[in-house]
Amino acid sequence: MFERILVPVDLGEPEIGARSLAVAEELAVKHDARLDVLTVVPTYSMSIVGAAFPKNFEEATLEAARSALKTMLDARPASQVTIKGHVAHGTIYDEIMKAADALGADLIVMASHRPALKDYLLGPNAARVVRHARQSVFVLRDAA
Known part of the structure; x- marks a missing residue:
């Protein structure tokens, strides 16, 4: 059913990433699929912000x-x-969807934090991926 699974991880949240990867790996074994693990380094949205950092x-x-x-x-x-493993640079949800398309993923397995009020108004990365990705999306809800 699934041949290639994309697992976006936040390197700042290793426990959540490990959980996502474990679930994706279990699915990959069941479906004889490959796993691609992606982390995204956010970009600076305003040039004035980027200018404040050292050149390299x-x-x-x-x-x-x-x-x-x-x-x-x-x-x-x-x-x-x-x-x-893959590293992308840009807007998190956008890079996840671009990577899924480029890699030919047919499933995205990702974690989502318990939503706060601001998330209902702005939408977290997981919600945007769920709404806009061409692939099936398996969202692991944070238990806390």
């Missing part, structure tokens, strides 16, 4: 994200599933 800050941040994602994936127990 953006590239250093992307390299740190690549390294942290590799460390996270290397720390996982051996798996029978093919897992590949």
Whole structure:
């Protein structure tokens, strides 16, 4: 049913990322699917904000994200599933959908925090992905 599963993770929330990855891995084993793990480094939305950072800050941040994602994936127990890491740069929900399309994913497995009032007005990343992605989306609700 599923051949390629995309798992977006926030490297700042390793426990939630590990949970998402475990669920996706279980689905991948069941469906003999590949896993792509994605982390997104947000972009600066205003040039005046970006100008406040050192010249090579953006590239250093992307390299740190690549390294942290590799460390996270290397720390996982051996798996029978093919897992590949990816780092994107931009608006989180948009980059998740772009990666899903580019990689040919047919399922996105992602976590969502319990919504607060502001989330009902603005919409969290998971809600935007659910509304706009071409793929099926499996949302893991945060239990807290």
